[in-house]
Amino acid sequence: MNTIIGKIDKDSQDRIIAQASEILSKGGIVAFPTETVYGLGGNAYDGDVAKKIYAAKGRPSDNPLIVHIACNDDLEKLSDDIPDKAWLLAEKFWPGPLTMILKKNDRIPYSVTGGLDTVGIRMPSHPVANKLIAESGIYLAAPSANLSGRPSPTKAEHVIEDLSGRIDMIIDAGNIDIGLESTIVDLTCPVPTILRPGYITFEMLKEVLGDVELDKALMTGVGVGVKPKAPGMKYRHYAPKAQLTIVEGNTDNVINKINEMTAEEEAKGHRVGIMTTTENVSKYQGGIVLDLGSVSERLQIANHLFDELRQFDTLDVDCIFSEGFSEDGLGQAIMNRLVKAAGHKIINV
Ligand code: TXA
Numbered sequence: 214m215n216t217i218i219g220k221i222d223k224d225s226q227d228r229i230i231a232q233a234s235e236i237l238s239k240g241g242i243v244a245f246p247t248e249t250v251y252g253l254g255g256n257a258y259d260g261d262v263a264k265k266i267y268a269a270k271g272r273p274s275d276n277p278l279i280v281h282i283a284c285n286d287d288l289e290k291l292s293d294d295i296p297d298k299a300w301l302l303a304e305k306f307w308p309g310p311l312t313m314i315l316k317k318n319d320r321i322p323y324s325v326t327g328g329l330d331t332v333g334i335r336m337p338s339h340p341v342a343n344k345l346i347a348e349s350g351i352y353l354a355a356p357s358a359n360l361s362g363r364p365s366p367t368k369a370e371h372v373i374e375d376l377s378g379r380i381d382m383i384i385d386a387g388n389i390d391i392g393l394e395s396t397i398v399d400l401t402c403p404v405p406t407i408l409r410p411g412y413i414t415f416e417m418l419k420e421v422l423g424d425v426e427l428d429k430a431l432m433t434g435v436g437v438g439v440k441p442k443a444p445g446m447k448y449r450h451y452a453p454k455a456q457l458t459i460v461e462g463n464t465d466n467v468i469n470k471i472n473e474m475t476a477e478e479e480a481k482g483h484r485v486g487i488m489t490t491t492e493n494v495s496k497y498q499g500g501i502v503l504d505l506g507s508v509s510e511r512l513q514i515a516n517h518l519f520d521e522l523r524q525f526d527t528l529d530v531d532c533i534f535s536e537g538f539s540e541d542g543l544g545q546a547i548m549n550r551l552v553k554a555a556g557h558k559i560i561n562v
């Protein structure tokens with residue numbers, strides 16, 4: 214399949230959005246930018262389109278898609294059962310990086326929701342995403358626009374690398390602002406429950422909702438007997454080709470341990486990747502060191518994480534060591550992705 218690549222600038226934006234709308238209206242699938250990561254969108258009311266999306270990503274079909282809308286009132290087109298809390302959250306956080314799980318209505322096919330009676334809904338704030346949905350009049354069922362298992366795309370190049378030749382069009386709007394996928398909150402349970410941490414933090418949700426819980430599987434980790442409520446959270450994700458190991462503890466101990474392990478690996482002739490923060494870059498004696506950003510700039514770290522995981526694949530390293538991060542605020546989302554990328558391989562020093 215020939216994939217059209219539409220690069221957005223001031224002059225081309227309207228034309229590209231019109232072209233993408235046309236493709237979507239004919240049942241095609243289009244990668245588009247959102248403020249979190251690039252998504253791969255298609256008509257959410259069309260079950261066959263959902264199947265195309267799963268096939269292009271190589272994604273298991275029991276893993277539901279998030280439906281993207283353009284204004285708060287669109288909620289009523291997807292669900293007949295909207296609790297007051299949903300309107301409250303929409304008012305406060307939309308457009309923005311928050312997905313709500315609600316009961317689905319009959320117009321949403323089960324192939325979009327992976328067989329569930331609920332649907333994930335979000336209103337993205339990226340102007341291109343917003344215009345595309347509003348102008349096409351099509352609600353977009355859209356997972357992240359990466360091949361299943363790879364890090365989510367935060368640059369158009371990542372989408373091109375994974376999906377070129379597999380989808381109808383890629384809208385290239387440059388780099389993404391946040392770089393981690395949306396926070397998912399389930400409003401169908403007695404107490405609203407976070408199924409995936411993101412830019413909208415536990416603390417921010419608690420302030421609006423009063424009561425909010427974290428899905429237990431997020432705390433214990435998959436494979437420790439608790440099944441995550443978001444089907445997608447059970448799969449190995451974001452995994453670079455080389456084994457990633459997280460080293461946690463007192464900063465000096467962490468640096469010493471990574472230096473020691475790097476020396477051991479290099480002595481065996483292995484290429485080692487190290488993920489660190491700006492403050493610590495100069496403290497490593499070997500390895501290929503990538504700087505995630507300043508430890509005090511969590512958003513920078515979030516923004517660079519997936520790109521660096523992809524870079525290590527290109528650099529062809531044999532193993533990767535990363536510093537751990539404290540899990541307050543945005544740190545919870547960063548560690549959630551890092552721990553999954555590491556397949557839960559963590560060393561405490
Ligand atoms: O930021 C984002 O959310 C991006 C952009 C494109 O909007 N999308 C994204 O989609 O990350 P995806 O498909 O890569 O991740 C969706 C996650 C999966 O873990 C899935 O299992 C969960 O949302 N999910 C979707 N619908 C659900 C539902 N009805 N119940 C529970 N979990 C659901």
Ligand code: MG
Pocket residue numbers: 356357365
């Ligand atoms: Mg994804």
